[in-house]
Amino acid sequence: MIKMEQMNKIYRPHSNPVHALRDVSLHIEIGDFVAVMGPSGSGKSTLMNVMGCLDTPSSGAYWLGGVEVSSMNSDQLATVRNRKIGFVFQNYNLLPRMTALRNVELPMLYAGVEKEERKARALDCIDRVGMLDRIHHRPSELSGGQCQRIAIARALVNNPDIILADEPTGNLDSITSMEIMNIFRSLHQEHTTIVLVTHEEDIAAFARRVVHFRDGQLIKDEILNPPLTEPVKGGEDI
Secondary structure, three states, X not given: OEEEEEEEEEEOOOOOOEEEEEEEEEEEOOOOXXXXXXXXXXXXHHHHHHHOOOOOOOEEEEEEOXXXXXXXXXXXXXXXXXXXXXXXXXXXOOOOOOOHHHHHHHHHHHOOOOHHHHHHHHHHHHHHOOXXXXXXXXXXXXXXHHHHHHHHHHHHOOOOOEEEEEOOOOOOOHHHHHHHHHHHHHHHHOOOEEEEEOOOHHHHOOOOEEEEEEOOEEEEEEEOOOOOOOOOOOOOOO
């Protein structure tokens, strides 16, 4: 699913350069669940930005679903983000004036999905996260955990190849955090590919694999749980 080879990211390369990523090589298989850990400034956020096609590496190569995306232009990257990647953020990033249903439908609107199909797919994803009784509520009328459930439904609605979650429990209490992580665990059991950034070891423990970063380098890659035994299907070409 993901293949990064000798990837570097340098900010301000001509004046006081900051090496955010240093020669990172990382492979993530279809259906894997990977947690990314490391102290502040270790390169986690930069890694997620590149992985999510929000930024491009300074050197090296990045393949997503067998297609090299590191050399794509901004329009091509926008298409990849919309069709192949589902994002879950710490602050939910829901539009405040839209209902939960409309927030979940939004990525499909950009993808050109017809109205009736948009609603059907949005309701299905909202059902998967247990929020059908809140579809007409706006974010201000929902708890933090409920907002994150809606954000997960939105991430799923275009049937992405991969879910990228950046500190998805960072604004939640411990009980709600466990509820959200159980949703991610269920998605993993359905063979969804998930990459999650976290500072918390108990959150990382839900993953099958944990990669550790420090000073822009991948310093440790460990397996926590055995892989799923059922076969998984390959992703479509970009």
